[in-house]
Structure formats: structure tokens, C-alpha cells
Amino acid sequence: MAASVIKVAELGKSYQTAAGEFPALRGVDLDITAGEYVAIMGPSGSGKSTFMNLLGCLDTPSAGDYFLAGENVAQMSKDALAQLRNRTIGFVFQGFNLLPRMSLQDNVALPLVYANVDKETRRARARVLLERVGLGQYAESLPNRISGGQQQRVAIARALVNEPRLILADEPTGNLDSHTSEEIMRLFGELNADGITIVLVTHEPDIAAHASRQVRFLDGHIVSDHLTGEQP
Amino acid sequence: MIRPMLGEAWLAMGANRLRTALTMLGMVIGVGAVVIMLAIGQGAQYAVQQTISTMGSNLFIVLSGFSTSAGVRSGSGGGPTLTVADAEAIAELDGVANVAPTHQGSRQLVYGAQNWNTQVIGTTPAYLDARAWSLTSGGSFGDSDVRSATRVAVIGKTVAENLFGDEDPVGKTLRIQQSPFVVTGVLAAKGQNLDGRDQDDTVIIPLSTAQRKVFGTPFVGSVRMIMVQADSAEGMERVMSNVESLLRQRHRLRDDTPNDFFMRNLSAAAESEAETTRTMSILLGAIASISLIVGGIGIMNIMLVSVTERTREIGIRMAIGARQKDILLQFLLEAVMISFAGCLLGLTLGIAIALGINAITGMVVVISGTAALLAFAVAAGVGIFFGWYPAQKASRLDPIEALRYQ
Numbered sequence: 157m158a159a160s161v162i163k164v165a166e167l168g169k170s171y172q173t174a175a176g177e178f179p180a181l182r183g184v185d186l187d188i189t190a191g192e193y194v195a196i197m198g199p200s201g202s203g204k205s206t207f208m209n210l211l212g213c214l215d216t217p218s219a220g221d222y223f224l225a226g227e228n229v230a231q232m233s234k235d236a237l238a239q240l241r242n243r244t245i246g247f248v249f250q251g252f253n254l255l256p257r258m259s260l261q262d263n264v265a266l267p268l269v270y271a272n273v274d275k276e277t278r279r280a281r282a283r284v285l286l287e288r289v290g291l292g293q294y295a296e297s298l299p300n301r302i303s304g305g306q307q308q309r310v311a312i313a314r315a316l317v318n319e320p321r322l323i324l325a326d327e328p329t330g331n332l333d334s335h336t337s338e339e340i341m342r343l344f345g346e347l348n349a350d351g352i353t354i355v356l357v358t359h360e361p362d363i364a365a366h367a368s369r370q371v372r373f374l375d376g377h378i379v380s381d382h383l384t385g386e387q388p
Numbered sequence: 389m390i391r392p393m394l395g396e397a398w399l400a401m402g403a404n405r406l407r408t409a410l411t412m413l414g415m416v417i418g419v420g421a422v423v424i425m426l427a428i429g430q431g432a433q434y435a436v437q438q439t440i441s442t443m444g445s446n447l448f449i450v451l452s453g454f455s456t457s458a459g460v461r462s463g464s465g466g467g468p469t470l471t472v473a474d475a476e477a478i479a480e481l482d483g484v485a486n487v488a489p490t491h492q493g494s495r496q497l498v499y500g501a502q503n504w505n506t507q508v509i510g511t512t513p514a515y516l517d518a519r520a521w522s523l524t525s526g527g528s529f530g531d532s533d534v535r536s537a538t539r540v541a542v543i544g545k546t547v548a549e550n551l552f553g554d555e556d557p558v559g560k561t562l563r564i565q566q567s568p569f570v571v572t573g574v575l576a577a578k579g580q581n582l583d584g585r586d587q588d589d590t591v592i593i594p595l596s597t598a599q600r601k602v603f604g605t606p607f608v609g610s611v612r613m614i615m616v617q618a619d620s621a622e623g624m625e626r627v628m629s630n631v632e633s634l635l636r637q638r639h640r641l642r643d644d645t646p647n648d649f650f651m652r653n654l655s656a657a658a659e660s661e662a663e664t665t666r667t668m669s670i671l672l673g674a675i676a677s678i679s680l681i682v683g684g685i686g687i688m689n690i691m692l693v694s695v696t697e698r699t700r701e702i703g704i705r706m707a708i709g710a711r712q713k714d715i716l717l718q719f720l721l722e723a724v725m726i727s728f729a730g731c732l733l734g735l736t737l738g739i740a741i742a743l744g745i746n747a748i749t750g751m752v753v754v755i756s757g758t759a760a761l762l763a764f765a766v767a768a769g770v771g772i773f774f775g776w777y778p779a780q781k782a783s784r785l786d787p788i789e790a791l792r793y794q
Contacts, residue, residue: 214707214787235711242709253704253791257399269392270709314708 161225161321161353162188162211168219169206180206182376183220188355190321193348195364195384196357198373205326207373208357212245212324213237225321242270246315250327252307254299254314260286261295264314271318285313289343305336312343316352323347325356329363341366390721393714397722400694401729408726411690414683415730415770416737419763421676423738426759428745429669431752436665440658442578442587444519446485446618447655448628450478450635452611453648468607469648472595474638475614479514481630483623488515489611491598497591499551499562506547507590508564510598511615516542516575518617526558526573529594537596541569544588545577567601569593582661624655677766683730684770691723691778702782703790716783723775724768731767735760 169181181203188194198204209215210222213229216237222229225244229237241247254263265282273281286292289309291302299307308328315323325344329337345366348354358364365384372380401408452470475489490511497504509515512534516522529540541562548557557571569591578587593602595611618627628651639648695702702715710718742753 209788212707214791235713238706238709238711238714241707247707249791253700253707255701255704257403258396266705267708270705270711270714275392318709 159226160187160189160223161192162186162355163223164210164220166220167207167210167217167222169203169210169215170218180376181210181217184376184378186371186378186381188353190353191348191351193344193354193366193368194356195367195370196355196373197359197361197364197370199359201375202373203376204357204373206376208324208326208355211355212247213241238270242267243318244321246312246318246320246323248308248311248315248323248325248328250330252299252304252311252331254307254310256299259296259298260291260302260310263299263310264317267314267318281317282313285316286310288316289313303336305332305339308332308336308340309343312340312347316347321353323352323354325354327358328356329358329360337363390717393718393721394725396718397725400722401725407690411686411726412730412733414686415680415727415767416683416734418676418680418683418770419731419734419767420738420741421679422673422763422766423735423755423759424742424745425672425676426669427738427742427753427755428751429665429672430754430756430759431746432665433662433669434754435752436582436658436662439580439582440655440662441520443581443654443658444521444617445655446621446624447518448616448618448624448651448653450474450614450616450631451650451652452613453650468610469639470611470614470635471609472611473609474635475611477634477638478614478616478631481627481634483619483627483630484616485619486514486518486615486617488512488518488615489595490515490613490615491595491603491611492613493603495564495602497547497551497562497564499560502551502553504547504550506544508598508602509590509592510595510602511592512595515592515615518615521578522576523573524576525556526571528573534594534596537600538594539567539569539597539601540572540593542573542575542592543571544575544590544592546586546589547591548574564591564593564602569597582658621655624653628653680766680770684727684774687723687726687771688774688778690726691719691775692781694722695719695778695782698782699785699790699793702785703787703793706785706787707791712783715785716779719779719782720772720775723779724771727767727771727775728764731764734767735763738763 164184164186167181167184168179170177170179184207196204196207210217213224217230220230224240229240232240255266258266261279261282264285265278268278268281283292283295286295289312291306291309291313294302294306299310329340332340341363344354344356356364356367364370367384369381369383371378450470452468470489472489475487478484479487488511490509492507492509494505495508497506513528513530516528523542528542529538533540541564543557551557551562552560557574560571561568562571563569575588581587616627616631618624632647632651635649636647641648705715739755742755745751746753
């Protein structure tokens with residue numbers, strides 16, 4: 157049995173709103189083991205984005221525990237969370253989120269800057285990963301010189317640069333046409349085949365179908381959790 | 389950590405060149421103004437300092453009291469109350485470096501076909517020592533010349549030029565009134581004194597000769613003025629009060645009788661002049677530094693705009709692992725870089741303008757390394773001080789909010 161990369165227990169998150177306390181997550185239990193490929197689904201307002209923010213250590217839970225690679229992150233300081241994000245998690249966003257003024261190579265290398273890696277290593281790692289996603293020839297270009305699909309590939313390269321245990325992808329194909337989406341999903345498939353754990357948020361069933369496991373949220377609860385191909 | 393961030397700060401500055409340039413302009417003007425004002429202020433101080441040093445240091449003069457005849461009072465120096473013997477007695481006091489009894493007045497000088505009206509000073513050789521006055525050619529007269537009332541003269545540079553032109557005056561004979569005087573030496577140039585009078589427009593002759601041949605005096609042995617030089621600036625006050633009590637004693641004045649002489653501290657007047665210019669230069673610098681603060685506020689303003697514009701970028705950086713202090717450092721570095729670059733330009737511009745002022749108006753300007761260093765320290769300080777708040781604002785953003793920012 158593989159070790160769990162993510163283990164959440166009774167995870168809850170509430171927000172203060174003008175209308176009083178709003179519970180976005182109400183006691184979620186989930187266990188994701190190394191090498192899994194999980195799609196998180198659900199309509200907007202179901203709590204899946206809140207859940208992703210918690211998984212990504214961008215936010216801290218109001219209740220429950222979250223073990224990321226064995227460490228309980230629920231009570232960590234902001235700086236400790238930042239370092240955890242830097243070393244353990246690779247983010248892929250819907251809007252690509254590359255820094256517009258930097259070359260693709262520098263974009264990919266940016267997480268290494270915050271990990272105090274020296275310049276030569278940063279450059280070499282970024283090169284390798286740009287080659288890996290098939291964009292080595294654009295290393296010195298700015299992000300606005302390439303297409304959306306290519307930008308997303310660069311974003312994936314950036315997510316991989318620090319050799320994370322986990323890739324969190326939030327609607328990674330939301331801004332892409334179906335053909336490009338397929339290419340990106342193929343890339344995720346390859347990464348997963350290499351052993352990287354992937355958690356993917358999407359509301360499109362055919363995107364979710366690329367994952368091996370599908371978890372569905374509704375009103376702050378998990379309402380279904382099954383392997384792809386099985387009926388819930 | 390700092391090295392890649394410097395590069396990023398450079399990129400950020402280059403991303404909006406006009407804005408960066410305008411922000412920098414605030415610092416350029418501020419630092420430039422400080423540099424120019426300090427250069428002018430210190431120049432003025434230097435000029436005064438120079439003038440003071442030509443006068444001689446730690447000097448005071450004793451003037452004889454006035455005389456009254458038929459109800460008309462002569463003014464100070466008009467009465468025969470001071471004597472050469474008084475001067476000799478003063479010279480015996482502790483802390484006195486030089487004593488020179490003098491008698492001076494304006495007379496017409498003649499040499500060949502040239503004539504020139506100048507100030508004639510009858511005194512002793514100690515006068516030149518007290519005023520630290522050297523000769524460019526020839527020699528001075530000695531005490532024996534004073535005793536025997538020799539007709540010798542030491543002339544100032546202006547007199548030499550006006551009477552002798554290109555000739556070497558040493559050994560030539562000029563006439564004061566009707567008496568011939570042999571020129572023994574030419575004094576080194578001293579330039580203007582604090583009142584703007586040409587100190588080189590003068591002739592110095594032995595006191596006794598002056599009294600007998602030039603001015604004439606009804607009271608033999610009396611002098612109008614005694615110049616006294618104290619050993620040190622600290623000793624001035626003590627020496628002055630000692631001289632006062634000595635003279636009162638020698639003149640047999642009773643406790644209720646006022647002094648029959650006047651004393652004036654020359655160095656004090658000079659010191660106050662120096663103090664005035666010092667105050668002026670501090671004032672100029674203070675006014676100029678206000679523009680530095682305005683420049684700093686400009687930086688803060690732009691950094692705040694920049695933080696808002698780059699909220700999303702901050703969110704991305706945080707998501708991929710930037711700690712709060714990394715973000716803080718990045719924005720702080722940007723502010724300091726703008727400030728520093730502005731300072732460098734301002735320094736260059738300020739020095740150029742100060743040199744230009746010097747070239748055009750001839751005003752003395754002093755550009756000191758201290759002033760430049762100060763400007764740099766201030767620039768770094770301004771960058772950090774005014775950059776801190778925006779940088780801290782950036783570092784405290786919530787990554788989720790920041791990522792969502794459009």
C-alpha cells in the first residue's frame with residue numbers, strides 16, 4: 157500500500173460574511189495516496205475551490221486536520237506554508253498565471269529562486285523542463301509570444317521545477333479549446349505515469365474522465381468518490 | 389536571494405520607463421538641490437574662513453580714549469591716553485603672543501612721477517607677526533629701526549603695483565609727505581578683509597618715524613592703538629581682562645572712573661561672521677532637504693500604485709513559495725533602487741550645476757565628499773522609509789485574494 161500524500165480528516169472551513177458565518181466545507185474526509193490521479197468535481201459553490209485552497213496550503217482550515225506528506229499543516233505559520241508550497245506542491249491555474257515581464261525560462265525557474273537555488277542550477281532545471289513540455293526553443297521568449305496552450309505547458313513546467321510530491325491543477329483547461337485541452341490532459345497523463353500525484357479541479361466530465369478517480373462535492377460535502385469507469 | 393531580486397527590480401523599473409523616470413526626477417531634484425545648496429553654503433563658509441585667516445587669529449585692539457577740547461569730543465583714539473610704555477607692559481603679561489602699538493592714517497605717497505593715497509601704518513615689527521604677514525621680497529624693519537626712527541617702509545602689493553608698476557620696489561626711495569623712505573620689502577597679498585577693504589593697500593613704517601615725520605604728535609610716546617594677539621582662542625578672554633586691569637592700574641583710574649581706553653575683539657567679529665555663514669548654509673541645506681522628502685513621497689505614491697497593479701503577480705509569487713519577507717524585500721529593493729538611481733543622477737546634476745555657478749559667477753563652491761556621502765545615505769534612507777509601507781502592504785496580501793485579483 158502506497159503512503160498517502162494527502163490525508164484530511166473532518167476538514168471544515170467557514171467564512172465570515174455579512175449574513176453571519178458561512179460554512180463552505182463541513183467535515184470532509186479524504187485520503188489520496190502517492191501516484192493517484194484524482195479529479196475533484198462539483199458545481200460552483202459546492203466547496204471544491206475552498207477545498208483546493210486548503211489542499212494548496214493557501215488557506216488554513218477552521219476545523220479538522222490536514223496531513224500533507226505526513227505533516228499536519230493545519231497549524232503552520234504563513235512562512236512555513238510558503239516553504240511547503242514551494243517544495244511540495246506544483247500549481248497549475250486556469251489563467252496560466254505566468255509573469256508577463258519574464259522570459260519563459262525565468263518563469264519556470266522562479267520557484268527555485270524562493271528555494272535559494274543557485275543561478276546555474278536554476279537555469280539548467282528550467283531548460284530541462286521546458287524541453288520536457290516541448291518548448292525548449294522558446295526559453296528566452298516572453299509569455300505573450302506564445303499561445304494559451306503553450307503558456308499552460310510552461311506553467312506545468314514551472315509546477316514541476318521543484319520536483320513536487322503533488323500537482324494541484326485548478327481548471328487547467330478552462331481557458332483552452334478542446335484540441336489544446338486534449339494535449340494538456342495528455343501531458344498530465346504522462347506526468348502521472350511518471351509517478352506524480354495529480355489533483356485536478358474541473359466541472360467538465362470529459363476532462364475528469366482522464367483521472368483515475370473522481371470525487372464529487374456538493375454543499376461542502378463529498379457526495380461521491382469512485383474510480384473512473386465505475387458507477388457511483 | 390538578493391541577486392535575482394535586484395534583476396527583477398531592474399525589470400520592474402524598466403517596465404514603465406516614463407513613470408520610473410518621473411518618480412526618479414523627484415529624487416534627482418531633491419538631491420541636486422541639497423548638493424548645490426551645500427556647495428554654495430560651504431563655499432561661503434570657506435570664503436569667510438579664508439578672509440579670517442588673512443586677518444590673523446586671536447587679535448584684539450586697545451584704542452586710546454577721547455579728548456575733549458572746547459566741548460568737542462575727538463572720538464576714540466583721539467586722546468593721548470595710551471603709551472608705548474603701556475604696550476611694553478602688556479607684552480609682559482601671561483598668554484600674550486604679540487603686542488604692536490600702532491598709529492595709522494591716510495597719506496599721499498610719491499615715487500617718481502607716480503603718486504598714490506594709501507593707509508600708512510606706523511608700528512613695530514610685532515605687527516607683522518600678529519597678523520601672520522609674510523614678505524614676498526626684501527625684508528622687514530627691526531626693533532632698532534623703531535628705536536632710531538629710521539625712514540624705511542614695507543609696502544603692500546597694491547601700493548607696489550600702483551607706484552612701481554613692473555619695477556622692483558626694494559631699495560627704491562618713495563616719499564610720504566615730504567620725507568623720503570627706503571622700501572625694504574614688499575608684503576604678500578592678503579586680499580580683502582571682512583569689510584571689503586583691500587588689505588594690500590598699505591605702507592608699514594616704524595612707529596617712531598610715523599609719529600615724528602608723518603603724523604606728528606603733541607604727546608611724545610603716546611599711541612592711538614595697540615594691537616594685542618593672545619596665545620590661544622581660549623586665552624582671549626583672560627588676556628583681555630588682564631589687559632584691562634593692567635591699563636586701569638597704570639592709568640591710576642579709581643574704581644568709579646570709567647576706562648580711558650576702548651577694547652575691541654577683532655576675532656569675535658570674524659567668528660560671528662563665520663557663524664552667520666554657517667547658519668546660512670544649514671538653512672539652505674534644510675530647505676533643500678524638504679524637496680528630498682517630497683521626492684520620497686513620490687516614490688511611496690508610485691510604489692503603492694505598483695503594488696495594486698501587481699496584486700496578481702504577488703499572488704502568483706506567494707503561491708509558488710515566496711514568503712512575506714521575500715515580497716517585502718522585493719518591493720523595498722525597487723524603492724531603494726529608484727531612490728539610489730535618482731540620487732546618483734541628482735549628485736551628478738548638482739555637481740555640474742555647482743561647477744557651472746562657479747564658472748559663470750565666480751562664486752566659491754565647495755563640493756565635499758561628506759556631502760555626497762550624506763546625499764547617498766539620505767537616498768537609501770528615503771527609499772527604505774518611503775518604500776516600507778507599500779512593501780509591507782504587498783507582503784501582507786492574502787494569496788487567494790491576490791490570485792483572484794483581475
